[in-house]
Amino acid sequence: MATGGVNADLAKERERATFDSEQLTNFLYRGPEKVRRKRYLQNLAIQDPVFKKAPLWAFLNREQQYATALKKHLHAYRRIQELGITEPVEKFYYREAAAPHENSPIGLHESMFIPTIEKQATEEQKRKWLPLCHSLKMIGTYAQTELGHGTFIRGLETTATYDPVAKEFILSTPKLTAMKYWPGNLGKTTNHCLVMAQLITKGKNHGIHMFMLQTRDMETHQPLPGIELGDIGPKFGFFDNDNGYMILKDVRIPRENMFMRYYKVLEDGTYVTPPGDRLNYLSMVLLRSAITSMIGQHLSQACIIAIRYSAVRRQTEISPGGEEAQVLDYQTQQYKLFPALATSYAMLMAGRFMYDFYLKTTAQIEKGDLGTMPQLHALSAGLKAFSTWECTAAIEVCRMSCGGHGYSHASGIPKIYVDATPGCTYEGENTVMMLQVARFLMKMYTNLQKGQELPSFVQYMTKSLDTKSCMKEEVAPKCLVMAYEHRASRLIKAAADAIQAMVMSGSSPQEAWNKNTVPLTWAALAFCHMFVVKNFFEMVEDAKMDGQTKAAFMALCKLYAVNGVITHLGEFIQDGYLNNQQVQYIQKSLLDLLAEIRPNAVALVDAFDYPDAILQSCLGRYDGQVYQALYDFAKSSPLNEKEVLDSFFDYVKPVQQELEAMNQPMARL
Numbered sequence: 001m002a003t004g005g006v007n008a009d010l011a012k013e014r015e016r017a018t019f020d021s022e023q024l025t026n027f028l029y030r031g032p033e034k035v036r037r038k039r040y041l042q043n044l045a046i047q048d049p050v051f052k053k054a055p056l057w058a059f060l061n062r063e064q065q066y067a068t069a070l071k072k073h074l075h076a077y078r079r080i081q082e083l084g085i086t087e088p089v090e091k092f093y094y095r096e097a098a099a100p101h102e103n104s105p106i107g108l109h110e111s112m113f114i115p116t117i118e119k120q121a122t123e124e125q126k127r128k129w130l131p132l133c134h135s136l137k138m139i140g141t142y143a144q145t146e147l148g149h150g151t152f153i154r155g156l157e158t159t160a161t162y163d164p165v166a167k168e169f170i171l172s173t174p175k176l177t178a179m180k181y182w183p184g185n186l187g188k189t190t191n192h193c194l195v196m197a198q199l200i201t202k203g204k205n206h207g208i209h210m211f212m213l214q215t216r217d218m219e220t221h222q223p224l225p226g227i228e229l230g231d232i233g234p235k236f237g238f239f240d241n242d243n244g245y246m247i248l249k250d251v252r253i254p255r256e257n258m259f260m261r262y263y264k265v266l267e268d269g270t271y272v273t274p275p276g277d278r279l280n281y282l283s284m285v286l287l288r289s290a291i292t293s294m295i296g297q298h299l300s301q302a303c304i305i306a307i308r309y310s311a312v313r314r315q316t317e318i319s320p321g322g323e324e325a326q327v328l329d330y331q332t333q334q335y336k337l338f339p340a341l342a343t344s345y346a347m348l349m350a351g352r353f354m355y356d357f358y359l360k361t362t363a364q365i366e367k368g369d370l371g372t373m374p375q376l377h378a379l380s381a382g383l384k385a386f387s388t389w390e391c392t393a394a395i396e397v398c399r400m401s402c403g404g405h406g407y408s409h410a411s412g413i414p415k416i417y418v419d420a421t422p423g424c425t426y427e428g429e430n431t432v433m434m435l436q437v438a439r440f441l442m443k444m445y446t447n448l449q450k451g452q453e454l455p456s457f458v459q460y461m462t463k464s465l466d467t468k469s470c471m472k473e474e475v476a477p478k479c480l481v482m483a484y485e486h487r488a489s490r491l492i493k494a495a496a497d498a499i500q501a502m503v504m505s506g507s508s509p510q511e512a513w514n515k516n517t518v519p520l521t522w523a524a525l526a527f528c529h530m531f532v533v534k535n536f537f538e539m540v541e542d543a544k545m546d547g548q549t550k551a552a553f554m555a556l557c558k559l560y561a562v563n564g565v566i567t568h569l570g571e572f573i574q575d576g577y578l579n580n581q582q583v584q585y586i587q588k589s590l591l592d593l594l595a596e597i598r599p600n601a602v603a604l605v606d607a608f609d610y611p612d613a614i615l616q617s618c619l620g621r622y623d624g625q626v627y628q629a630l631y632d633f634a635k636s637s638p639l640n641e642k643e644v645l646d647s648f649f650d651y652v653k654p655v656q657q658e659l660e661a662m663n664q665p666m667a668r669l
């Protein structure tokens with residue numbers, strides 16, 4: 001049964017590509033030196049016996065999955081320190097290769113708890129907590145969401161009441177709905193958490209603030225008095241993580257445990273507030289800013305799997321008696337997979353912009369300049385929501401494009417999907433995030449009407465809406481970008497006009513807003529889509545690579561833009577901006593682009609540079625030996641360890657015997 005070497009179809013695909021995939025890899029990871037370093041770190045992890053010997057997650061129960069994830073991530077944490085890896089992106093590469101399909105039970109410790117201490121704690125608090133965090137004596141998480149409130153954080157019900165006599169805060173869960181519910185790793189792993197609670201001092205509520213709470217004894221790991229906590233049970237995905245619940249029964253913490261870099265409570269209970277607002281929302285902004293890259297990567301993995309498999313999979317003879325076609329040769333299959341592939345590149349580019357913008361803006365915030373905070377909030381919320389919606393939908397398309405095998409965990413795609421889709425909910429539910437974008441856009445529109453200057457990325461709103469598209473038979477990037485700008489401007493104006501009209505006829509601004517939230521989300525979505533398209537074109541145009549690579553990359557970029565127009569056609573033609581002839585040019589361009597991308601499809605996914613050891617997919621293997629791999633996967637199912645299972649004797653046999661007895665002619669009398 002053994003088959004060796006690279007599958008012939010896949011080998012041919014690589015030979016026929018019109019560009020060198022290594023060039024694109026170099027661009028994606030920001031230069032050949034960084035690619036070498038990435039591969040070096042990944043190989044270190046892949047070769048490490050602790051990671052190598054770990055069992056495949058798919059055959060484990062939840063407790064085993066949790067234990068494996070914990071073991072792997074703790075070993076990775078230690079090795080990262082031993083190896084002196086400090087760059088966040090390098091840590092990410094190492095961790096991803098070490099535990100590709102295990103979500104980290106110390107993930108919140110690293111992605112939210114430590115960064116919040118770094119950004120929101122005083123120098124003294126940092127000196128006290130950070131060394132303990134780095135040595136994992138303190139393992140923490142971010143406990144904000146409650147049973148009754150996740151989105152509306154001003155409505156959180158946990159209280160932190162200051163007692164000036166004892167100089168302590170009393171943390172309480174006043175009712176069932178105030179129980180903390182959902183925080184990652186709160187249930188069993190962590191011994192500290194950052195609690196978001198309503199600050200009450202001198203009898204006044206000052207809104208939500210952050211407090212450091214020790215939840216478990218640092219030696220015995222038992223919950224501390226007054227704290228009830230545990231795991232919330234199995235979920236759609238993230239089986240290996242202990243999202244938790246927590247009830248606080250008047251737990252006292254020292255005054256110094258309030259995060260006091262910006263907001264302070266003095267010993268006598270006087271509340272001191274900083275000049276800026278919403279500074280304690282910054283931890284959410286950090287994660288939102290990172291999610292677009294992260295989700296783009298999830299989709300890139302699904303694309304590698306689906307496209308390599310579609311090159312290997314042959315089904316149906318095109319003409320009677322002829323060879324069965326590679327399913328990737330069907331135009332319909334290309335229409336499923338190439339827009340998904342283009343989306344993953346688009347989101348990786350948007351994620352690159354977003355993270356750089358986050359670093360630039362937060363550096364200004366650190367210096368006390370809060371002027372760009374609204375832009376950072378709007379962009380991070382919008383791109384987080386837009387990218388997670390687009391990518392999770394595309395991952396599901398990839399899964400279905402693999403037919404029956406896509407449904408099996410052997411493909412790897414179901415796991416990618418269940419780990420990616422909560423990105424639509426956590427760090428701000430997507431619709432709610434889009435409404436935050438809409439709020440920002442409405443403000444910009446009002447500023448425009450007042451003749452004020454707009455930030456550069458909404459400047460396009462100043463252009464007239466009375467123009468027609470410049471689209472010609474040769475569909476030009478410039479005309480595509482302008483079409484997206486026009487659509488966004490028009491929908492922003494339509495939503496603003498609808499609200500203004502309602503207000504003019506006597507509705508309150510809140511009522512007018514609430515009666516228009518659907519058009520507002522259309523406007524916000526169109527804005528995000530425009531932003532992603534424009535950014536993608538700009539990054540491709542600026543990319544330093546040879547002509548053939550750039551041409552292959554540009555085809556993807558154009559496909560992303562063209563496909564978006566076709567998917568949302570109504571919004572592009574409603575006011576006659578594009579005419580019938582122009583729509584036909586765009587439709588033809590879509591089909592031409594599918595054909596142009598076809599010979600490069602495998603090279604375009606190879607460029608993502610994912611080793612098999614990370615993908616862990618029978619269908620997405622570099623060598624294309626999918627059938628042998630599927631057979632091996634089936635053979636390794638624990639259900640096959642015994643030829644006849646005990647359940648056969650326990651359940652089938654007795655029922656067979658009972659039915660046999662019931663069906664005897666005598667028994668029926």
Ligand SMILES: CCCCCCCC/C=C\CCCCCCCCCCCCCC(=O)SCCNC(=O)CCNC(=O)[C@H](O)C(C)(C)COP(=O)(O)OP(=O)(O)OC[C@H]1O[C@@H](n2cnc3c(N)ncnc32)[C@H](O)[C@@H]1OP(=O)(O)O
Pocket residue numbers: 028029088089092107111142144145150151152153154184278281282284285290291293294297348373374377425426427428429432436439440443
């Ligand atoms: C190949 C390439 C290689 C790539 C390499 C990749 C590298 C990748 C690197 C790193 C990857 C790391 C990824 C780690 C992943 C870890 C896995 C994730 C695990 C899951 C974690 C989940 C954690 C959580 O979910 S925590 C809980 C999150 N909760 C929320 O998000 C709650 C959502 N709700 C809110 O945010 C708010 O309530 C609200 C915004 C909806 C409303 O707030 P509000 O009521 O106070 O405000 P208003 O609506 O009244 O507005 C008032 C005013 O405030 C402004 N505002 C609101 N928020 C902000 C903000 N954040 N910043 C600034 N301003 C804000 C708002 O706009 C209003 O302004 P006005 O001027 O209009 O008045």
Ligand SMILES: Cc1cc2nc3c(=O)[nH]c(=O)nc-3n(C[C@H](O)[C@H](O)[C@H](O)COP(=O)(O)OP(=O)(O)OC[C@H]3O[C@@H](n4cnc5c(N)ncnc54)[C@H](O)[C@@H]3O)c2cc1C
Pocket residue numbers: 108141142143144145148149150151152181182183184238243422425426427428429430431432435
């Ligand atoms: C895997 C996972 C990990 C998580 N990790 C953490 C964590 O570590 N720490 C933590 O604190 N939390 C965590 N959460 C919780 C998460 O942040 C919340 O679930 C999220 O913020 C959404 O809030 P919610 O559940 O209250 O949804 P809801 O707000 O109840 O949403 C329900 C529906 O109501 C709609 N809706 C709500 N408000 C509005 C509005 N104003 N306008 C229009 N529509 C609205 C939403 O669009 C949605 O359709 C996690 C969640 C998941 C799934």
